[in-house]
């Protein structure tokens with residue numbers, strides 16, 4: 394008897410997961426609510442519909458996005474193959490003809506006898522899971538309200554977010570440490586967990602004016618309702634009056650600038666995002682400015698003149714779980730994070746993949762679906778899943794997103810800022826990126842070989 398796996402959601406992650414599981418000879422049921430029920434942004438019934446841009450980002454091998462594509466290729470991602478097949482010209486990026494791309498994914502999945510496609514909305518995980526050996530939840534950032542509420546009662550309401558209100562994160566290597574100082578409020582200078590960017594009155598006014606005048610992303614209708622009630626974007630605070638920011642997120646109380654011996658006019662605090670302190674979050678600066686404007690405006694902050702952004706601030710509708718507290722490295726919900734019925738063994742193992750699992754971006758969702766499928770295959774076959782090396786792009790993201798030490802997790806793209814530092818630091822940016830890519834490529838080669846030895850790469854040929 395074939396083991397049965399239910400995949401809920403046929404977006405980027407779910408389509409990839411279903412395909413990979415079918416190739417490994419599991420009996421897959423793929424549940425998709427469209428076209429009967431749409432999300433606020435999807436338009437049709439095709440699988441893998443891109444909801445916004447048609448770009449899957451850079452193909453440059455020495456970029457984090459390029460490294461991720463090398464992983465997708467090495468692991469025979471079907472969705473990535475469809476993207477390459479329906480590529481359109483876009484300089485150094487991989488852009489696709491979105492309709493042909495989605496049609497191809499739908500056609501390939503429809504042609505696989507191991508996949509039973511069911512078109513309806515999943516309302517209850519417990520009910521849907523009956524009779525399956527594993528369930529993969531891949532319903533994305535716009536998971537239907539009914540399922541989101543069901544998930545919330547399963548994992549606990551505190552562990553499910555509906556909006557992403559994130560401040561920009563910058564690469565530590567790009568900061569001017571001569572202008573910043575280390576201090577937590579009311580502690581001695583040099584002590585504490587924060588870097589502080591001190592403003593003079595003049596630099597504060599310049600920053601404030603730039604924030605107020607900058608271009609913003611217009612929130613979609615379905616996003617405007619509750620979006621700003623939880624927290625205010627920094628540019629909205631700036632609009633409230635000259636002193637609003639310095640009595641709010643940029644307050645300087647308890648800080649002493651060592652270069653003047655006095656409290657600065659205002660201060661922006663930067664908090665390390667990881668134990669290696671390779672990237673820093675701009676505390677309190679959640680923003681709705683366009684990405685280009687974020688670069689221009691936040692570079693006016695003293696010490697950030699040459700900042701490289703590893704993640705831009707965003708404020709948009711986005712359903713995602715608190716991955717560091719809920720998921721293990723197999724993208725599987727911890728048993729103790731689930732309610733009594735689940736802990737008692739009434740439900741098969743539940744895996745969460747794609748943006749719902751706290752990644753951000755198209756290729757990240759595809760890669761997450763692929764990783765989840767490998768984990769399900771290993772678990773159901775009783776073999777151990779080779780550890781995904783942290784030196785790979787997705788390995789770095791997964792390790793960050795499932796590390797219980799990660800606080801206040803916000804979904805992220807793959808980026809060099811969260812990668813394990815190189816053994817020998819490389820100052821030159823281009824050479825550093827090359828070194829990351831080389832190291833990642835070697836780790837990927839070993840990982841694929843380990844998957845092969847575990848019998849997890851069999852059955853990938855001839856599915857088309």
Ligand SMILES: Cc1cc2nc3c(=O)[nH]c(=O)nc-3n(C[C@H](O)[C@H](O)[C@H](O)COP(=O)(O)OP(=O)(O)OC[C@H]3O[C@@H](n4cnc5c(N)ncnc54)[C@H](O)[C@@H]3O)c2cc1C
Pocket residue numbers: 401402403404405406407424425426427431432434435441442443444445446447448513514515516531532533534535536537540710711746747748749753754755756758
């Ligand atoms: C408005 C918006 C714009 C974005 N723009 C970009 C961008 O330009 N570039 C980028 O890289 N990333 C973008 N993202 C982020 C992310 O990369 C995409 O959302 C990506 O599609 C996520 O993949 P996924 O497989 O996790 O979810 P999705 O691709 O959204 O797939 C989820 C699927 O689950 C289905 N589903 C939901 N609920 C149920 C249910 N109860 N029962 C059955 N089926 C269900 C949905 O219909 C959908 O088909 C955007 C996100 C949003 C919300």
